[in-house]
Amino acid sequence: MASLTEIAAQGRRIEAHRPWPRVVVTADAWRAVAGELAAGRATLLGLWAEAGASGAVHMAVIGQDTSDIAVVSLECPERKFPSVGARHPPAIRLERAIQSLYGLEPIGAADTRPWLDLGFWDVQFPLGAKLPAPATRPGYDFLPVEGENLHRIPVGPVHAGIIEPGHFRFTCSGETVARLEQRLGYAHKGIAGLMAGASLERGARLAARISGDSTVAYSIAFAHAVEAALKIEVPPRARYLRALMAELERLANHFGDIGAICNDASFAIMHTHCGLLREQVLRAADACCGHRLMMDRVIPGGVAADVGRDATAILREALKIFRQRFPRLVELYDNTASLQDRTVSTGIVRADHARKFGASGYVGRASGRNFDVRKALCYAPYDELEFAVPVLSDGDVNARIWIRIREVEQSLSLVDQIIARMPDGPIARAIEPAGNGEGLGLAEGFRGDVLAAVRIEQGRVAHCHLRDPSWFQWPLLEAAIEGNIVADFPLCNKSFNCSYSGHDI
Numbered sequence: 001m002a003s004l005t006e007i008a009a010q011g012r013r014i015e016a017h018r019p020w021p022r023v024v025v026t027a028d029a030w031r032a033v034a035g036e037l038a039a040g041r042a043t044l045l046g047l048w049a050e051a052g053a054s055g056a057v058h059m060a061v062i063g064q065d066t067s068d069i070a071v072v073s074l075e076c077p078e079r080k081f082p083s084v085g086a087r088h089p090p091a092i093r094l095e096r097a098i099q100s101l102y103g104l105e106p107i108g109a110a111d112t113r114p115w116l117d118l119g120f121w122d123v124q125f126p127l128g129a130k131l132p133a134p135a136t137r138p139g140y141d142f143l144p145v146e147g148e149n150l151h152r153i154p155v156g157p158v159h160a161g162i163i164e165p166g167h168f169r170f171t172c173s174g175e176t177v178a179r180l181e182q183r184l185g186y187a188h189k190g191i192a193g194l195m196a197g198a199s200l201e202r203g204a205r206l207a208a209r210i211s212g213d214s215t216v217a218y219s220i221a222f223a224h225a226v227e228a229a230l231k232i233e234v235p236p237r238a239r240y241l242r243a244l245m246a247e248l249e250r251l252a253n254h255f256g257d258i259g260a261i262c263n264d265a266s267f268a269i270m271h272t273h274c275g276l277l278r279e280q281v282l283r284a285a286d287a288c289c290g291h292r293l294m295m296d297r298v299i300p301g302g303v304a305a306d307v308g309r310d311a312t313a314i315l316r317e318a319l320k321i322f323r324q325r326f327p328r329l330v331e332l333y334d335n336t337a338s339l340q341d342r343t344v345s346t347g348i349v350r351a352d353h354a355r356k357f358g359a360s361g362y363v364g365r366a367s368g369r370n371f372d373v374r375k376a377l378c379y380a381p382y383d384e385l386e387f388a389v390p391v392l393s394d395g396d397v398n399a400r401i402w403i404r405i406r407e408v409e410q411s412l413s414l415v416d417q418i419i420a421r422m423p424d425g426p427i428a429r430a431i432e433p434a435g436n437g438e439g440l441g442l443a444e445g446f447r448g449d450v451l452a453a454v455r456i457e458q459g460r461v462a463h464c465h466l467r468d469p470s471w472f473q474w475p476l477l478e479a480a481i482e483g484n485i486v487a488d489f490p491l492c493n494k495s496f497n498c499s500y501s502g503h504d505i
Contacts, residue, residue: 004042004063007032008070017438018228022058022071030074031082033061038087040064043358044472045442046451047084047094048465049102051127051196057081057104058465060440060451067376071440071453076104079128083109090357090472100185101192102128113141116185116504127193142181145171150178153486157186164500168489175485180478187504195464200226200300200431203461207452208295210466211502216242216249217445218466218502219298221452224379224441225464226300229456230432236423238302239380244418245285245294245303246443247411251322252281253446254404254411257497261401262333264490265342273329277322284318287311302428312419322412330405343398347480347492350395357472360448362407363496365391366399374444385417397495407446434459445469447499468502 011023025033036042045060054077062069074081083106085092095106096115103125106112117124119140124131145152150171157165165186171179194206207222208215220242227234259274282292288311289297297305307315333339349359354367364371372389374382390406392399441452448469455463477496481489 004033004036004061004070005068007036008072011072014073014438016229016436017071017440018231020069020071020440022073022438022440024073024075027074027082030059030072030084033059033072034082034084034087034091037061037084037091040355043355044084044088044090045069045358045449046453046465046467047091047098048453048467049098049104049127050463050465051102055079055102055104055128057098058453059084060453062376069440079103080105080107082107085109085111088356090475093475094471101126103131104128116188118183118185126190140183142169142183143179145179147173147178149173157183166500170486170489172486175487177481177484177486177489180481180489182474182478184474184500185504187501189501189505191505192463192465195461198461198464200456200459200461203454203464204299205296207464207466208298210505211468211499212293212295213253214249214445214447214450214468214499214502215293215295216245216298217443217450218452219296220246220443221441221450222454222464222466223298223300224443225439225452225454226431226441226456227439228441229437229439229454230300230435231437232301232429232431234302234380234429235426236381237306237425238427238429240418240422241303241305241307241427242298243381243385244307244415244422245289245297246445247414247418248281248285248288249294250411250446251408251415252278252285254408255281255326257494258329258333258401258404258408260497261343261397261491261494262339264494265339267336267339270329270333270339273325277325277329280318280321284315287314299428301431302426304428306427307422315415315419319412319415322408326408333401333405340398342488342491343401343495344396346397346488347477347484347495348395349476349480351393353476353479354395357476359472359476360444360469361446361473362400362403362448363473363476364448365389366403367395368393371449372444373442373449377442379442381418381421384421385414387414397491400495432459447473447497447502466505468499468505470498470500470503473498474503 011025014022042061086108100117119137153170155168157167167183169181207218255278259271263271286292349367351368354369370391387410438455451467453465
């Protein structure tokens with residue numbers, strides 16, 4: 001069988017696409033790429049569509065154990081395309097989303113139920129044909145189950161407390177979960193439609209608001225895509241400031257997650273102390289960037305805020321506090337047998353599942369998948385910084401906690417290095433007001449890799465697709481909870497901490 005590179009070489013290359021190639025291929029070549037994914041010789045990075053006279057679908061893939069990335073595109077004159085999900089399950093939900101938004105039909109798909117369209121819209125295929133919604137719609141058919149003494153438990157989409165909406169349908173035998181099926185889409189915001197025709201400034205603001213806990217990661221991915229499309233060279237100081245913000249965002253979320261997971265195991269003291277550390281990070285971020293979440297601080301061409309000496313001193317003091325307090329919390333977690341009893345061997349994600357779904361972040365790395373775009377792509381300034389990517393193989397809740405712990409340690413070291421090596425100079429480059437081009441960008445967020453694909457025409461966003469790592473993590477949660485008790489679902493769910501908003505776009 002032809003390799004991914006050979007398949008791509010047969011297509012029509014789009015010269016305006018950077019930094020990796022995009023090629024328009026035939027249906028047979030599209031199927032061949034799906035075969036590479038199914039065989040495990042490549043990993044799916046993204047699958048999306050765009051409007052037009054006939055529409056088109058795009059698939060971003062990366063070679064197994066390489067950093068070779070390619071985007072293959074297929075035009076859909078009959079508004080149909082060969083299903084990737086029929087051979088490679090991680091593509092199923094992405095194809096269902098394409099059909100909900102654009103009305104492009106994946107031929108041969110095993111699951112054709114709507115995904116983002118929950119029956120509330122007044123039109124069908126809002127980014128495609130925009131057909132009037134039917135007066136009545138059939139109910140959503142959850143997957144059938146067979147067996148004796150099974151019962152179902154519906155949970156959500158409205159949950160207790162302040163939490164995003166999502167529906168979970170448990171099929172159980174007693175307290176043991178036999179199957180979990182998710183239904184998401186309740187946080188859909190129509191980002192792709194809002195992006196079309198937006199200025200680059202507005203596009204950056206939209207990207208920053210897709211998932212508030214990953215505002216820096218989304219902003220960097222979007223900026224990388226725009227800068228590649230328009231051939232913009234970002235000043236060195238701006239790259240270091242972006243990395244500083246990214247590591248502060250990673251620290252804040254990991255501190256919060258470690259505490260919240262322990263809280264779901266009824267160990268509230270960890271939740272309290274980790275919450276204090278998270279608050280300290282947010283205050284340091286506010287001092288450095290003028291915003292606790294650092295929203296709108298990363299922009300195409302650089303950054304919008306510099307860090308002064310006073311802010312650096314505050315940050316150094318915060319680092320000192322983290323290094324004093326965090327090891328004690330790690331020791332407390334590691335030496336509390338009742339807590340370990342809840343987290344060890346609970347919610348296991350098998351290594352082969354993590355590889356197949358291209359799971360990144362702590363979900364993938366806790367199950368042996370060593371992938372971090374800071375290392376794999378070596379984007380600046382990480383190519384100049386020293387850090388390790390922690391990897392474990394147990395794949396349980398405990399492993400996902402320990403990956404977070406080790407990443408906190410690495411981020412503290414990275415912040416030290418960034419402060420020490422921060423170059424002088426400008427923090428942004430001007431952008432050509434009427435530029436044209438296409439770009440693909442990636443950034444490592446705290447959950448994993450965030451992808452952005454943009455096409456720019458006359459200085460405005462003609463098309464933009466943004467993909468959260470949760471697209472490839474939510475399905476693994478369904479597999480991880482099988483065989484566990486219902487009471488352990490909150491623990492498993494929090495150890496994943498997938499984004500609803502980032503997924504539902």
